[in-house]
Amino acid sequence: MINKLIKDKVQTLMPELKEISNWMYDHPELGDEEYQIYDKLVHRLIAEGFDVEEQYLDIPTCFRATYDSGKPGRTVAYMSEYDALPAIGHGCGHNLICVAGLGSAFATKELIDKVGGKVVLLGTPAEENNGAKVDMAEKGTFDDIDVAIMTHPGDQNYATVGSLAMLAIEFTFIGKTAHAAACPEKGINALDAVINTFNNLNAFREHMPSDARVHGIITEGGVAANVVPERAVARFYVRANEKETVEYLKTRLINCAKGASLGAGTEMSICYYEKPYDNFRSNMQLSNIYFNNAKCFGIDDIKLERERAGSLDAGNVSHVVPTIHSIFKISEAEVVSHTREFASATQTEFAFENLERTICTMVKTGYDILESEVNLEQIKDCK
Numbered sequence: 001m002i003n004k005l006i007k008d009k010v011q012t013l014m015p016e017l018k019e020i021s022n023w024m025y026d027h028p029e030l031g032d033e034e035y036q037i038y039d040k041l042v043h044r045l046i047a048e049g050f051d052v053e054e055q056y057l058d059i060p061t062c063f064r065a066t067y068d069s070g071k072p073g074r075t076v077a078y079m080s081e082y083d084a085l086p087a088i089g090h091g092c093g094h095n096l097i098c099v100a101g102l103g104s105a106f107a108t109k110e111l112i113d114k115v116g117g118k119v120v121l122l123g124t125p126a127e128e129n130n131g132a133k134v135d136m137a138e139k140g141t142f143d144d145i146d147v148a149i150m151t152h153p154g155d156q157n158y159a160t161v162g163s164l165a166m167l168a169i170e171f172t173f174i175g176k177t178a179h180a181a182a183c184p185e186k187g188i189n190a191l192d193a194v195i196n197t198f199n200n201l202n203a204f205r206e207h208m209p210s211d212a213r214v215h216g217i218i219t220e221g222g223v224a225a226n227v228v229p230e231r232a233v234a235r236f237y238v239r240a241n242e243k244e245t246v247e248y249l250k251t252r253l254i255n256c257a258k259g260a261s262l263g264a265g266t267e268m269s270i271c272y273y274e275k276p277y278d279n280f281r282s283n284m285q286l287s288n289i290y291f292n293n294a295k296c297f298g299i300d301d302i303k304l305e306r307e308r309a310g311s312l313d314a315g316n317v318s319h320v321v322p323t324i325h326s327i328f329k330i331s332e333a334e335v336v337s338h339t340r341e342f343a344s345a346t347q348t349e350f351a352f353e354n355l356e357r358t359i360c361t362m363v364k365t366g367y368d369i370l371e372s373e374v375n376l377e378q379i380k381d382c383k
């Protein structure tokens, strides 16, 4: 009965959700610059009767929208991402994440007047580069939220994911310019410090824990081959299963850079150029509820948990509130994320059909929490 109600409601929402997602495909906006879609969502949520806190936490494209039934009860939050990638647009499919959150919030609003409580939609910018969820988790956004739910497109269906803790670190080395042939002895080569940082790091790789992932690029390495480079810059991501391992790897990487800098005779400075992401902590009790609901809505091939892969800003959320971050399949054939092919797959009928089933699952999972049959304390205690 409730499932039928949810199904019918989500079905009526689908044409609008498709239209918004396809519009986003045609108008991709980078992280922290998602002004157009932000405006669209805010207007739409206000029209639907949500109370919207705009530019939430002083982030220009972030919002928190709440619909309060006026009756006591629990609070369920859905999360929408909407940032795209440089050059390949929605190659991570955040256009579908966006409408999955919006559709879930609208459908849950229909149910909440009966069961009580509140439904919240969080607009979370810049997942790819500067995740707003990090600030949200830090600044108490989830203090009055019982469960947070989102989904992400992929090439399989999973109720939950593993993700790695991650840190972004940049080294700048300053040397001294000189003519590289006429008076090289007067120069200090900053590029040498960068190259030796990579060499030191590569020697350390043999002894890293097996879950470590450290990968870097040279963003500045001199301006002309006949000028000794006076400035060179390298950026790295450091990842591992746990934050503690990332801290250890960070210390060792900094030592690699310090040694390289000393050898080259440069000055070195360090900056953390993006927010650090925590690993995703799957809540197995909540994930099982989602898993069973997915089966009821026809996602027959869903698996419980995907192995750890990249990093997510939802990881930080999962450490402060029970969180669902499911994956839903958007293509029959294997399709790799962060590609143009993946972006194209977000526009297919296959993707929208599974999106519809996924939204139903998200709404039913939210409903299970709201209608109080689920023991929330047990979920909160579940690791």
Ligand SMILES: [Zn+2]
Pocket (backbone or CB within 6 Å): 092, 128, 337, 338
């Ligand atoms: Zn991505």
Ligand SMILES: [Zn+2]
Pocket (backbone or CB within 6 Å): 092, 093, 094, 127, 152
């Ligand atoms: Zn993504």
